[in-house]
Amino acid sequence: MCVKSHIKGDDGCKYDIVTLGPIGVLPEYQNRGIGALLLDRSKVIAKELGYKAIVLCGDPDYYRRH
Template sequence: MNIKIRQEKGTDYKVSENLVEKAFKNAEYSDQKEHLLVAKLRKSDVFVPELSLVAELDGETVGQIMLTKLIIENEENRYNTLALAPVSVLPEHQNKGVGSKLISESLKVAKEIGFKSVIVLGHDKYYPRFGFKPASIWGIKAPFEVPNEAFMALELEVRGLEGIRGTVVYSKEFLE
């Protein structure tokens, strides 16, 4: 299976949104509005075009991922990081490595363009394979009640989260 990962273009947007909707249609922990979130994030100031990627298989778009800017704040400081959300793969192509390739490539690009860390709220059995650990290790908290093991962080560079403590502040698009 030859999966090609590339930056998403404007001409991909509708296809991507349909893909995201299909990917989350039967997801257990979903409000089935992730496709609307993707559209809103693209129009926001947290959007990083280089970190909106698609996966193609034989010319068909089968997956999409987006990393957007995020803040960790405490009483004294605000720190920049990224949110990994969402990652989507068409149901008929799930469990074939498409999501893993999207995640790996997006993390590589994020590091190359200078980001130091990534936050994800996700499956605690899946994301650790990419190096994610509970964010609480660094004293980073979610702004809402979530299981500790599901709220994770990843340092893209050595000590990328050193000395950073606080609560994640998601952009308004995530909260609408």
């Protein structure tokens, strides 16, 4: 799931960002690269929409690979 959110920078400005996750893939479809494809496509869409950052929610060990 992706949700529009915002963060407040050290400069006091508010920046729109996307909060993403957790990504879930049914067990019978895991280890086929589907989660990576979902994450990659989400990054492309966020960039196309003008977002400068994505905050990931979920297992750090999974997202660290990406």
